[in-house]
Amino acid sequence: MKPVRILVTGGTIDKVHDPYTEALAFAADGSTQIPEILHYGRCHFPVTQVAMMLDSLNMTDDHREMLAQTIRAATEDALVVTHGTSTMGDTARYLDTALKGQPKTVVLTGAMRPFSLFHSDGPFNLGGAIIAAQCLPAGVHGVMNGRVFVAGNLKKNTDLGRFDV
């Protein structure tokens, strides 16, 4: 078993329903849902680290650079990055360039429906990403909806509501 680190950046997978505003938003205390997904998946070995908690539409290259530095500094070589679906591909391509030559396998994943709403694709996607981070060679990939994408091909299909070729 390879040690795996999960870097949380926010995105739909981590949103919760706020009954006061009736909106989907991050938890008021900034906490992440990822440990609960791991708990129900009975998957206890990855380390979870909240790097930032952003809607991916608000992710800038400054955020991406910070993320690349966090990945370089990690003791693990297998990393999963949870990310919003809108700009997941942009971050993948940024990291692909920024981490060139690094011995790191980085797998981006997320969800089309928040985990906290049930019937989410989050557990299915995260389960796939954790396996991919252990199986794939060094480089940046995305895992969504049962598929593996190289960074250059990672893009939400907004017509179908999933990641697809």
Add this chain to the structure above:
Amino acid sequence: MKPVRILVTGGTIDKVHDPYTEALAFAADGSTQIPEILHYGRCHFPVTQVAMMLDSLNMTDDHREMLAQTIRAATEDALVVTHGTSTMGDTARYLDTALKGQPKTVVLTGAMRPFSLFHSDGPFNLGGAIIAAQCLPAGVHGVMNGRVFVAGNLKKNTDLGRFDV
């Protein structure tokens, strides 16, 4: 994307609650829950085939031989087998021998808690197995609870209630 075939053999992942008998059992019509897991995972490309619908304690080597023949006959080279947790390792080792030399990547998976009860590890495990079937070389593996096991090491940890080293 590699074409993936999912062979259903039953097991806990496919059990449902029967309010009449108050027991967990397979659906009376023999149907499987796997397409519903794929639906919520927004994963539409694998073919699902019910090979048998068994509690894994009732799986014999005759069943395993039938499964090996079904795998050999499949047009896909990437196969996921859903299976009960009690004898998943035994089936993996049987298939490992029976499929020696075949160009097939076979990944066994299942769940400790039925999918139909929610909070199941089934979507997390199946999401991982479908990725592993596309990433791993030919051979028989198991994917449970975030880990990849070679056939020889696949065994439920009954003390911890999960698959572990």
Add this chain to the structure above:
Amino acid sequence: MKPVRILVTGGTIDKVHDPYTEALAFAADGSTQIPEILHYGRCHFPVTQVAMMLDSLNMTDDHREMLAQTIRAATEDALVVTHGTSTMGDTARYLDTALKGQPKTVVLTGAMRPFSLFHSDGPFNLGGAIIAAQCLPAGVHGVMNGRVFVAGNLKKNTDLGRFDV
């Protein structure tokens, strides 16, 4: 058993998550979630009628007059009205005046969290409202979060995120 009619007007209880827009909204086909709540509650005798499908902030006195006419015309004397939480009390007070002297027991209810998101208060509230419609005398009441309110006292406690005294 008294025959019960459920009049659907929309509100949070009926919202679903749209993965394309990432918003909570009514189903694109205008359908209601109430029959599914009844199905899981194993409660098959009420008649469900969609009167309108509105966010309660958009409910006007014209809508309320239409609702009063639908109630007067109903063959049942026990009626449940599902309604958004923001103006539930206003509608209750309007109906209380408009239905004066009618032999109708009207019970308004709804939810703080959409039914489709699970962990919703919808089933708990609807289960209470259907019982109240059979037990209470003619008049307009609200049932939310385990309490019965006369029309004059029905008001969301926005600080506590529930209906309370």
Add this chain to the structure above:
Amino acid sequence: MKPVRILVTGGTIDKVHDPYTEALAFAADGSTQIPEILHYGRCHFPVTQVAMMLDSLNMTDDHREMLAQTIRAATEDALVVTHGTSTMGDTARYLDTALKGQPKTVVLTGAMRPFSLFHSDGPFNLGGAIIAAQCLPAGVHGVMNGRVFVAGNLKKNTDLGRFDV
């Protein structure tokens, strides 16, 4: 608002899935799921008391006598009793006789599917029972699946899988 006491006696509503034995059973620590149902129903005022934790097939008249004494001793006049479905009617009729002349409104309820499995009728039934305990006159009733039953008529319809006339 009338103060309400909930007396827990066990039954299907309180069963959880044990992944080690793959059976439905009460939690190993004897704890009840009722506070969690109340939490999601945003219903915070009832007092919950575990009187016993039994499969209703194991409920004897000694248990029922203990329950009658607990009800007589309660400071509240509105009581909900959670109970297994198999002998709910027998307990209702025992209490009906034992509590004759007492100023207590007692409402039995439960579920055909455990709350912990989701898609349970438990929240719908408990929401109804709490309202009935506040609305009905003194006496013993049952509330299941949207209906109110007097003690004499309370009986599971095992063919339909619900409580029905």
